[in-house]
Amino acid sequence: MKIVVLLSAVPDTTVRVQLSPEGVPQLSEVPLVINPWDELALTRALELKEEAAGVVERVEVLHAGPAAHENVLRRALAMGADEAIRLDTSPQDATSAAAALAEWLKDHPAEIILAGIESSDYNGGATGMRVARRLGIRPVGGVTALQVEGETVLLTRELEGMREVLQVTVPLLAVVQKGIAREPRVPSMRGIMMARRKTITVVPVPAAEPWVRTSRYAMPPGKPPVKMIPAERAEEILELLEKEAKVIRFS
């Protein structure tokens, strides 16, 4: 059985991305990391390979992005992925990304495809499902736990106040969310070294027109100033709310 994890590269989550005056995100200097949900998906895939020895034989990661994203694929290899494939394109939206990914997967099928529920940069949440649609395989969304039992896969979904367990036969695509693995796996020195000795498969993909164009980005308004009132003058609050903030009125 082979698991393919769809990987997205996102800006490091501690970086505050700035916008240019024209409203374009400034990303050239920003360090990229594996999308946190994809990282958890990959961690779970690697766990399955170890747990169900012989059942899951191979874990691959698949990414559609430019050469500048390769450090993210190296990290995935360092975590323990057997192979990394980079589709050499820079998709501008989820649809064109899904098209490229599905094109590769059609010719290189996998029993289980895992995708994070969304990417932490644009939070579109569309890629995984679109890949499944294009491949015509079973999609399951919002998966929080995944077990392999022979040719079937047990998938758990958290519902309001209860838990749904699905038994699905392969091939399938699971869109996973937090909980799928406890902590993202941290590569060891050995893993990083071995990753440096592996090659990343690069596949040329014709540029695709995006389906959606973003007209502009805007920063949320800054927080208004906060006025601190000492505890001993707490009674002033009412007056301030009435006269300054004008949100209440004493008739």
Added chain:
Amino acid sequence: MSFSRAIFLLLFLLTLAGLTWTFVRYCRYFRLLRPAFTVRKILWRLGHMLKVAVGQTKILQRPAVGLLHALLFWGFLVILAGTLEMVADGLTGAEKSFSSCGCYDLLTAVIDVMVPAIALITLIFLVRRNVVHVSRFEGPEMTARSHRDANLTLLLILLLMVTLMAMDLFYVAGGGEKGDYPFARWLAGILSLPERNEGFPSAYRASWWIHIVTVFVFANYLPYSKHFHVYLSLPNVFLERPWPWGHMPAMPEVTREVRAMLAGEAPESEAPGRFGILDVEDVNRKEYLEALTCTQCGRCTEVCPVHLTGGPLSPRKVMMSVRQRMDERGPALVRGDAPDDGRPLNGFHIPDEELWACTMCYACVRECPLSIRQPEVILGLRRYRVLEEGGAPPEWNNVYTNIENNGALWKMPAAERLAWTRGLVLRRDGEEIPLQVPVMAEKAARGEKPQYLLWTGSAAYDSRYRKVLQAFVKILAYLEVDYAVLGEEEISSGDLARRTGNEMLFVMQTLQNLELFRQYGITRILTCDPHVYNTFRNEYPDFGEMPEVIHHTRFLEEMMEAGRIVLPEGATGTSPVTYHDPCYLARINGEYAAPRRVLKGMGFTVREMPRHGAKALCCGGGGGQMFREKKDGGEIFVERAREALSTGAETLVTACPYCMTMLGDGIKYEHAEEKHVVRDIAEMVAETLGI
């Protein structure tokens, strides 16, 4: 050849054969292991050996019991001359072979007096061990066998001494004329032995034989007992590591790999062998020598902060495990056929919770009379788990990810590095002057080269610690010191990465930092963090040219000596303070005096805690512990905070960001935060100066 000479020769050859067999056995084990360093500076080594091993300086750190041991050791050295004479006598059939030597009377007299002294000391040791029950002789690793071993050794020594006393007594009583035996004469007088007795020469011979046979047995027993140090203490001290305490050995194969990685070069085609210690074949020769030298005295464990607070670590056990595992696995390794028996040193003999718990405070190393460095073995075990398996505790993995992604121990953006510098003012002559903290890149852009780089460390993100940095830059501004900070360019020093076993990350940080120092032409670095100070001072020079590094306590002291920081008039009369020595400043780098002088110079009286200076208890935050959630007891910070509170001082002064956080938590834990505060020495100075 007389019959007795033949018997002696036979026994002597058997002894030599036994010792040779043992020697070859251990040599084979040593040959399996990699060397730890090249032995150079022979003269220094001899001096060190004379001081520590022969001079017994470290065991005398505890004067009473230390003196007993020192007397026993020195006595043994003298008695050794007598034993050599007995061997010469036995081989040649002569009597008192050395008696032609000019100082023979003195030699025999000294031996004769030392022997009853040693017998008495041995009796005291037996009583201490079996009646008094000294707590450090106990512990889960101290099995019945360990106790038997100890008692058997002591009884053998006692037998050796009793037979020697008997020899001298019967020699004197039998009218022997060679040498001087004051104690034997006195004893003969007390016992009022008859002048001449036919039986005395035979009794002398019998004692002689019992003694020499015991010597032969003892000599062959020692290498298999915990008392191997009788042979190994001198070589072990002679083979002291050529690096200071705070320095962990570099891993050249990791350095090579990281250099290639940073330079964007292709890796070496072949991946290097195992990193760190999985099993006993991965320890180095020095570490194994230490394991054999360890006498299980337990001084290390007795001062280990983890052990003291009920945690799972015993440094003695770590060393004992290495020896035990080699006994278990060595023969198969020598045969070249050592299967995986599921009992590796790392994980089985030394479980995870033990190797993660160490605070790397070096209390054990300071205490060990034989200069064993337990933390290096513990680090080797951590290195395997982290570098080979990525198996560090999750909290540490998070820290590693943060260091990799945003250069800090916490998940904080580089843009926030300078948040602590906003809105600072310097008070001078009643005026408030806005204070701008200079940034290196801006200074460099103007073509300026400041005299000092101020290294702030990740603690610049900590809301409490920011106040320390603020106080220190105020002092720098007050003194008009030409300095700058790196600001957004600063990344972790890698100290935490190194001490938790992530050598790769440490080397990455080190190489990047050295490059930054080179680019800016930095010659002197100031830091308030003893951990940064230690790694910069002791470890960075392995990787390239390193500027001078100065801890702020020393800097403040120098400024005071130079008369640039002066106690303002009317600033005296402050309440007493207590001072907590940070391990990496004090015990490990020897800086005890500067902080105390600064406090005194600022008009404070320091009330010392029971454990201070070299004996100071760790705050519990080092070695990665500040980031670890403990599931296994070991609340060191509470123990230390209690000790500080016991002095009655309201202010607990320290000089380390980890100590500040840990002790601050400890004081809260004790519900004492209303009356007691933890402060950095820089804050004490800034406040006294009223800036």
